[in-house]
Amino acid sequence: AELDTLDIIVLGVILLGTLAYFTKGTLWGITKDPYANAFANANGAKAGRSRNILEKMDETGKNCVIFYGSQTGTAEDYASRLAKEGKSRFGLETMVADLEEYDFDNLDAMPSDKVAMFILATYGEGEPTDNAVEFYEFITGEDVSFSEGSDPALQNLNYVAFGLGNNTYEHYNSMVRNVDKALQKLGAHRIGEAGEGDDGAGTMEEDFLAWKDPMWAALAEKMGLEEREAVYEPTFGIVDRDNLTADSPEVYLGEPNKMHLEGTAKGPFNSHNPYIAPIAESRELFSAKDRNCIHMDVDISGSNLSYQTGDHIAIWPTNSGDEVDRFLDVIDLKEKRSNVISVKALEPTAKVPFPTPTTYDAIVRYHLEICAPVSRQFVATLAAFAPNDEVKAEMTRLGSDKDYFHTKTGPHFYNIARFLDTVGKGAKWTNIPFSAFIEGLTKLQPRYYSISSSSLVQPKKISITAVIESQMIPGRKDPFRGVATNYLFALKQKQNGDPNPSPFGKTYALDGPRNKFDGIHVPVHVRHSNFKLPSDPGKPVIMVGPGTGVAPFRGFIQERAKQAQNGATVGRTLLFFGCRKRSEDFLYEAEWEEYKNALGDSLEIVTAFSRETSKKVYVQHRLKERAKEVGELLSQKAYFYVCGDAAHMAREVNTVLAQIIAESRGVSEAKGEEIVKNMRAANQYQEDVW
Ligand code: FAD
Numbered sequence: 001a002e003l004d005t006l007d008i009i010v011l012g013v014i015l016l017g018t019l020a021y022f023t024k025g026t027l028w029g030i031t032k033d034p035y036a037n038a039f040a041n042a043n044g045a046k047a048g049r050s051r052n053i054l055e056k057m058d059e060t061g062k063n064c065v066i067f068y069g070s071q072t073g074t075a076e077d078y079a080s081r082l083a084k085e086g087k088s089r090f091g092l093e094t095m096v097a098d099l100e101e102y103d104f105d106n107l108d109a110m111p112s113d114k115v116a117m118f119i120l121a122t123y124g125e126g127e128p129t130d131n132a133v134e135f136y137e138f139i140t141g142e143d144v145s146f147s148e149g150s151d152p153a154l155q156n157l158n159y160v161a162f163g164l165g166n167n168t169y170e171h172y173n174s175m176v177r178n179v180d181k182a183l184q185k186l187g188a189h190r191i192g193e194a195g196e197g198d199d200g201a202g203t204m205e206e207d208f209l210a211w212k213d214p215m216w217a218a219l220a221e222k223m224g225l226e227e228r229e230a231v232y233e234p235t236f237g238i239v240d241r242d243n244l245t246a247d248s249p250e251v252y253l254g255e256p257n258k259m260h261l262e263g264t265a266k267g268p269f270n271s272h273n274p275y276i277a278p279i280a281e282s283r284e285l286f287s288a289k290d291r292n293c294i295h296m297d298v299d300i301s302g303s304n305l306s307y308q309t310g311d312h313i314a315i316w317p318t319n320s321g322d323e324v325d326r327f328l329d330v331i332d333l334k335e336k337r338s339n340v341i342s343v344k345a346l347e348p349t350a351k352v353p354f355p356t357p358t359t360y361d362a363i364v365r366y367h368l369e370i371c372a373p374v375s376r377q378f379v380a381t382l383a384a385f386a387p388n389d390e391v392k393a394e395m396t397r398l399g400s401d402k403d404y405f406h407t408k409t410g411p412h413f414y415n416i417a418r419f420l421d422t423v424g425k426g427a428k429w430t431n432i433p434f435s436a437f438i439e440g441l442t443k444l445q446p447r448y449y450s451i452s453s454s455s456l457v458q459p460k461k462i463s464i465t466a467v468i469e470s471q472m473i474p475g476r477k478d479p480f481r482g483v484a485t486n487y488l489f490a491l492k493q494k495q496n497g498d499p500n501p502s503p504f505g506k507t508y509a510l511d512g513p514r515n516k517f518d519g520i521h522v523p524v525h526v527r528h529s530n531f532k533l534p535s536d537p538g539k540p541v542i543m544v545g546p547g548t549g550v551a552p553f554r555g556f557i558q559e560r561a562k563q564a565q566n567g568a569t570v571g572r573t574l575l576f577f578g579c580r581k582r583s584e585d586f587l588y589e590a591e592w593e594e595y596k597n598a599l600g601d602s603l604e605i606v607t608a609f610s611r612e613t614s615k616k617v618y619v620q621h622r623l624k625e626r627a628k629e630v631g632e633l634l635s636q637k638a639y640f641y642v643c644g645d646a647a648h649m650a651r652e653v654n655t656v657l658a659q660i661i662a663e664s665r666g667v668s669e670a671k672g673e674e675i676v677k678n679m680r681a682a683n684q685y686q687e688d689v690w
Helices: 002-022 026-030 053-060 074-090 130-139 174-185 204-223 258-262 321-330 360-367 376-385 389-400 402-412 416-423 434-440 483-495 547-565 589-602 619-625 627-635 649-665 669-681
Strands: 064-069 094-098 115-123 158-165 195-198 236-240 275-284 293-299 312-315 340-345 447-450 461-467 521-527 541-544 573-579 603-609 639-644 685-689
Touching: 053 094, 064 074, 064 130, 074 094, 074 115, 074 158, 074 204, 115 130, 115 174, 130 174, 158 174, 158 204, 195 204, 204 376, 236 434, 275 483, 293 483, 312 461, 312 483, 321 360, 321 416, 376 389, 376 402, 376 416, 376 434, 389 402, 389 416, 402 416, 447 461, 447 483, 447 547, 461 483, 461 547, 541 547, 541 619, 541 627, 547 573, 547 589, 547 603, 547 639, 573 619, 573 627, 589 603, 603 619, 619 627, 619 649, 627 649, 639 649, 649 669, 649 685, 669 685
Parallel strands: 064 094, 064 115, 115 158, 158 195, 541 573, 541 639, 573 603, 639 685
Antiparallel strands: 236 340, 275 293, 275 521, 293 461, 312 447, 312 521
């Protein structure tokens, strides 16, 4: 069937080309590009589309909808994988649906021969992802009401649920837990277990894979599905656009949407539509030889963007040139990198994740997460396209044997191209349909940074404090380098006078598509957060922020210094900061002195340098030493903030604080823990951790 559809498209191209010829191009003039996908204008794109999921399923003949609540693309990726697997293994008519794009008051009308799947990530402090907020509020609402009014409301609804969470956070997988509870309460029937993936333990993918097989078995039984041999079918058709070149004005070379292509980009700027912001200033903050951390000021004055102290800024990175080359090389597309193609969904509910017509180079550089860890499920899919039988056997084993896969790949930090190159022993992988990469790799994600400036002091200039990701990998010459931070590092070097920066041998298309980012620009948007100073500056604050965890606290302290200058009475401002050595990575050391001029003794920076003494000292040790004062400040209703490493530091700080409270109030440690919990619930204890 796949060839038929492709054939139709190809025939269509020929036919339209002929028509265009006979009509001397007038047809091209009046119609829009027939192969361009409807990505286009970020704001207009969703207008007019039906929000009725049942209608949509009926129209497209679907009996299985997979809803996703995704923040960083993983839940969305899992949803797509389930859709593909359901179709290829069980002949289910599946569709993937962004929770944001549908209404839910008719879920009760979904007939029992259909199934809804919910793939839900939990974000931050147990919150729904941005696209799941409305759904979450609806389904867990006190007085949720549905169209049919039957009782129990969702007695016909069959559903499947999987959550993506992180056990280092307080509210582990609370989204899937709460939604599952709400659906049960409404009388819906869950098929299989509600699965939970744990990013904190690094087992997300394996948790997902371990959950899905019994789920499929249960679903097959419930719906009477027959398993069949799964054959890969592409979701997207790739059409060569020989009449276009990379210079043609309608070709997307990395522009995120139509307004950007046409040079009419305007707000609202958001996760679909970045602002190409000038970088006002950038500099190195560390004096260590082998580690880097940059401070960057992003100018938003030319946009209608605004921010509040404590918010996050999203940076839209591009992949480095060497990784783009490596990727195109291993699938033997280097020669065709600038060829223009259109990507068409071969299935009416699938969405092409970037605008087209475009080039292979632009897709790989701007739109696919090509450097991320390799997914075992994807390896299993790619086995069918191995360059020879020996490699195919190895791929099949890697895809199906969890332990073998992890011993073989674990220590190497492979990305997909390095992986294919190694497993294929240098052979080119020319058989993989390009569609498989669009389906199997996550969309290139913006990275978030805690804004390190105060909006009261610099409302139109956003500061970022980012440590450059770099790790030595045993047995490999070049270290692993993070995507966004090394891109920012190259921008910093360019701004500081290097016309062609290549930090650590990496180059980037810093000028952007059609030189639109020239003059040091970076695409950004702002995300609101709940990490906020008390509205009364007189309240004391205690902040714990080692390393780049200090970022938002620079903003907080800047703000309080300004408030003091403006004549406000500012309460005690206590910062616990930790790093390796005063002489290497003491962030903003000189600046703290300036703020002291405004805040006087009410500001104190308590430092912990872990590598200056034989016994390592961390912020939590210093916190404990200051137990008496911390206890007193808390009894004066101080706000307590933690920012930075979620895995270890934030947990330990939580524990130490509970101990401090227990001791200072003469209660048990369990009671201390409970008090911290209540402080969290009352926003008196706030975390900004990653
Ligand atoms: P990436 O390329 O995304 O890599 C990140 C990590 O993923 C690597 O270190 C590695 O552990 C793993 N990884 C990636 N690819 C592979 C592979 N192929 N194999 C194995 N492992 C791999 N950071 C700051 O410096 N300052 C801040 O103020 C800050 N604030 C944040 C606020 C929030 C709300 C969040 C969510 C994050 C924040 N971060 C901050 C972290 C930041 O968003 C980025 O995650 C970080 O800068 C790394 O980005 P990167 O693209 O350079 O690295």
